[in-house]
Amino acid sequence: MKRVLQSIAARSTIWVPYFWLLLLFLAPFLMVVKLSVSEPAIAQPPYLPAMDFWDGPPGWWEDIRQFSISNYIFIMEDSLYWKSYLSSLRIAIIATSLTLLIGYPLAYGMARAPRAWRPTLLMLVILPFWTSFLIRVYAWIGILKKEGLLNQFLLWLGVIGEPLTILNTNIAVYIGIVYSYLPFMVLPLYANLEKQDVSLLEAANDLGCTNRQAFWKVTWPLSLPGVIAGCFLVFIPTVGEFVIPSLLGGSDTLMIGRTLYDEFFQNRDWPVSSAVAVILLLILIVPIMLFQRSEGRAKEREQ
Amino acid sequence: MKFLAKSMVLPAIAVALTCVAQAQERVVNVYNWSDYIDESILGEFTKETGIKIVYDVFDSNEILETKLLAGGTGYDVVVPSGTFLARQIQAGVFQPLDMSKLPNAKHLWAEIQRRTDAYDPGQKHSINYMWGTTGIGYNVKAVKERLGGEITSWDVFFDPEKLAKLQDCGIHVLDAPAEIIPAALNYLGKNPDSKDADELKQAAALLQTVRSSVQKFHSSEYINGLANGDICLAVGWSGDIFQARDRAAEADAGVEVGYSIPEQGALMWFDQMAIPSDANNVDEAHEFLNYIMRPDVIAKASNYVYYANGNQASTALLDKDVVEDPAIYPDAETLAKLYVTTPWGARNQRLVNREWTRIKTGQ
Known part of the structure; x- marks a missing residue:
């Protein structure tokens, strides 16, 4: 009797995550599909x-x-929607690359810092989360506007003769995204780099590698799972980003999150906006599946 | 066990007591625009009637509408603008008012009543709270430097050459096609309330010609923008621009904000108080509406927010700088030039919104 109960308990623990997915992902998704x-x-x-x-x-x-399915046909026929998807993907890809470019050296520096410093450095990366995301994006308005801190600083340095127009352009959107999502890139990279065995690099050096060669032949390939995890953590939310383009972007910054917002609030067309959301999800599922496959492969290799 | 029983009974009694107290406490849940009332009015209402007000604010008609259409908002009084109200009445969102509970309705202003009839035929579902215009707010000094004078005409916005002269100092426009398309139609000499697809497209084409000079389409950033001197022209709501004017004066940093109802006329809008069909505290909501229609109360609200109200009896009680400001209470001649619009049908709405996206994004 006890064993039967135990096995039921064991099986039900397996079902908990499925139940969770069903409740928090599948049910709302089906409601959106129905609306669409x-x-x-x-x-x-x-x-x-x-x-x-x-x-x-x-x-x-x-x-x-x-x-x-008339809403889907409508979305296919109007160039606005696919242009919004493409523009969102482009902005997300560029922003993710920039985040990687800045995040990797940062994580590398943290992982190679003296052990006693690391908790403090990690804390500094997490610290911005203690303030509301919205307020931090708002603060960038003050920094980037024409009379803002950045322009005043550059004018004072004498680098520029006239204030630059950065706010309400795509550049401001990139700055906002890179700033907001940097921790999501740094944390998985750091977790990966910190675990790497430094003796591997010594071995590479002994075998005649320069430091640079050792980095590209040892550290970089080993850090790829961290790179991929960081890129997806940044890329996926960025594609659907709404707050940053609407606060920092110009009127011509085309992103699917804004198109969806307009469709929902201005056109009051819940069905079409649901169809837009369903297609967005399908677009995002492909990279997520690729991600999971690469994860799976990495696990196999470890075994 | 005894301890456990005791520890459970006491909280149960406490809960029961608070429930009784709550059942007796009368409440009204009000959902109004942000920064849109003198808050002392709320306290005085509670003092007089014993009804507690739960006051919550929104900043766009779209947000309010989405909540109302989803249903079950829990609000007893909401304040949509005219065109939105009209569509919401069609959707069955509001309940008819019980006029026997609103004796103060006799103070309402017939002229405003006549105009709001377009949205709420017979004023069965709503009362006017405030009304105003959609005109041009500007930085007096910056505009004088570039155009040599004050703004009196829509030319400054719809003439691409004139607008281009202001491009360097920043131009914002409301992100609301229902406010801007009628202005373009009116400027073209068409009926601002036109439902003709070709005319709507012509209005959009006119806006396309000035698009390149506009820095941003946004419905609230211009308040700070004008007040700080970050922008020099905004097509916006009168009261918001007065707010910018006051903030600029308070900051005393040399920024002077002006507001113009252009000579060609401007859109007149109305914010109407109404009671949702699924409101829980209908009696309290009526009492609140009736209180708001008391001339001294609504005068106090107008004196605070710098908007005109739809209550004729309150005019005598208004501050001089409100009632004598032609930008707030226009003279009869200007009033005759102000126009109202009715909601577009579903097909035109989509057309206009699509054109609007094209204007904003170039797509």
Whole structure:
């Protein structure tokens, strides 16, 4: 009896994560999919069919027959949407590369710092999270605007003769994204680099590698899982980013998060905005699956 | 065990007591625009009626509408603007007002009533809280330097050459097609409330010609922008621009903000108080509306927010710098030039929004 109970308990622990996924991912996603095949209406809620749970199966079937994919066709036909997707992907790729370029040396420096310093350095990376994300992005407005700190500093240095227009351009968006997501790049990289065995580098040196060669032949390949993890942690939220482009970007900064916001709030078209969200998810699933495959392969290699 | 029982009974009694207290406490949940009331009014209402106010604020019609359409907001009084109100009434979001509970409605201003009829036929669902115009706010000194005078006409915005002269000092425009497209239609000599697709496209084309000079389409940043002198022209809401003017005067950093209702006329907008169909405290909500319509109360609100209200009896109680400011209370001649608009149908709405995105992003 006790053993049966134990095995049930063991099995149910396996089911906990599935239940979690079902509750927090699949159920909301299905609701969004359902919305995306509905039609907008001037009503409360603003779409048809509303699909009341209490209608029972016959009522549901009646509602399901009204579903249509016209919203998806609409999105395909208007160039705005795919241009927004492309522009978001481009901004996300550039921003992720920049974050890697800045984050890698940072993580490397932290991992090679004296052991006693490391907790402090790690703390400094995490420290910005103690202030609200929104406030930190707002602060950049003060730094980047025409009479802002950056321009005043550059003018004082004499590097520029006239204040630069940075705020409300794509450059400001890149600065905002790199700043906000840098910790997500640094932390996995640091975790990886810190665990690496320094004696491997010594061995490489003994075998005739210069320090640079040793880095590219030993440290870099070993750090790839950290690089990939960091890049995905930055890339995926950046594609759908809304706050940074709307606060720091110009009116012509095209990102899918903003297009979706306009569709939802300005057009009041919940169905089309849901369709936009479903396609965004499909676009993001591909890199996530690639990521998981590379993770799986890395694990196999370790074994 | 005894201890356990005791420790459970006491909190249970406490909970029961607070429930009774709550059942007796009368509450009204109000959802209004941010920075839109003299807060002492809320305290005085509670003192007089014993009804507690839970006051919450929003900063865009779109946010309010999304909440209302999703339903179950828990608010008893909300304050949408005219065109939004009209659509929300159609969607069945609001309940008809019980006029027998609103004796102060007799103070309302017939002229404003007549104009809000376009949104709420017969004023069955709403009362006017404040009204104002959508005009041009500007930095007086910067504009004088570049254009040699004050702003009196929409030319400064819709003439690409004139607007380009102000480009270097910063131009913001409301991110709200329902405010800007009618102004363009009016400037072209068309009916600002036109529902004709071709005319709407012409208005969008006109805006496209001035697009390159506009720094940002945003519905609130211009308040700080004007006040700090970061921008020199904004097409925006009258009261927001007055707020910028006051902040600039307080800061005393040499920035003077002006507001113009251009000679071609401007859009007149109305913020209306209404009660959602699913409100829980309907009686309290009516009492709140009735209180707001008391001339001395609404006068106090206007004196604080620098907007005109729809209450004729309050005019005598207003501060001189409010009631005598033609930018707030326009004279009869200007008032005649102000126009109202009604909501676009679903098809035109999509057309306009698509054009608006094209104007903003070039896509």
